[in-house]
Amino acid sequence: MVRELSPGVWQFELRGVNAYLIEDDGGPTLVDAGTPRDADDIRTGLAEAGYEPGDVGRVLLTHYDLDHVGGLAGLTPELDAPVYAHRLDAELLTGERSPPLTNHKGALQRLLGLFVTRPPLEIEHVEDGDEVGPFTAYHTPGHSPGHVVFVSEDHGAAVLGDLVAGGDGELEPSGWLMSYDTAAVAASIRDLAERAPEFELACVGHGEPLTTGGSDALAALAARL
Template identity: 35%
Template sequence: MHDHDEAGVHALPIDVEYGGRQLTITPSVVETDRGLVLIDVGPQRAVDSLEVHLQNLGYALTDVWLIVCTHHDGDHVGGLTAVLDRVDAVVATHRDEAPYVRGDREPIKGDGDRYEPVEVDIELADGVRIPTLAGPMEVVATPGHTPGHVSLSFPEDGLLIAGDALVADGAAPLEGPKPEFTADLSRATESVGRLAERDVEHTLCYHGGYVDAGSERIEEIHENLRS
């Protein structure tokens, strides 16, 4: 697997230690007329790496105007306060994730050691479109991994940013959600089915990065999950 940059979309692979494990996570940025949209930030200690990635692309962290959180797990959003200390950005997540990010509820998979709560400025809903230089970026509700998990679709070039609805760090190039980290597997399975209906040519997973696989493979995964 290689780092992949679609026109206007950049994967930012970062090696972190999280929950006692070494992980490679893949936040991403999308270029827009207003600056950058950052999709997930990683845990707290990922911020410096984010900054270096952006500098290599010719940007600064302060070019980020919107942070989209695919869901509230700490390995995705634990670094929000650290990022917001350096940039005045708008925070968006699905309305069913907002209570966890805001601190009204404890994270589903937390062990009591939660990240600092952050105000959510925009509550996203399925079908919301954000204009970007890669064409419209559409919010796709993919609940199951968490109650309000979202993925992001770029219909113009067939790219799917899957979040944790799919993973690419296993034996197969693209796989379904990991059952041990999935709050509701039957909903997650339905979500994979929804993704299979879209015209996906390539996929960017938070765990595993870019894969040259799309709808056909996602439909296979859906069938396997259902059987």
């Protein structure tokens, strides 16, 4: 399912995970890319928004997980845009490092990584505070070491990846099973709530995005932790 959450911000509801398309002057930005089975659904979503994979100007990855990076390879060769991710997770996608077997989430990533095809795309590293087009990157480790939230003040939107999940108009933190470190998740949520500008749209990787009051919901969650 594809829906426009606000002018220029599209949600692609894929197989149990969300990806987003956000329009800007440099061409539309794709944020995350679903599972390997989602590439055709992303193509359909792009078409409904009036685009093709070749129109995408950049790809932002919130983190390395099968259900967030798996669809990239299936969108090539039409998709030919730089991919931005934090170094700690980018190196997992490029194969420069392997997820650690000493962490339960790392072991799961190592297993599911067998189903990830490395995309033939340029991978750029982003650090905390970097600006990529209209987006500011916030390093938010915990769900994964290189997890990043991308905030666009122009759109009043934060793409929160799997730092939190959405439901019933509220946000909840990433749980133990799918996180490297839940204490780091909580610390990242509190830090993001303190540093990020106000935003209405809370674009979550799993569950329902919040279309209003996103930063208020994040602050409320931070206060509960």
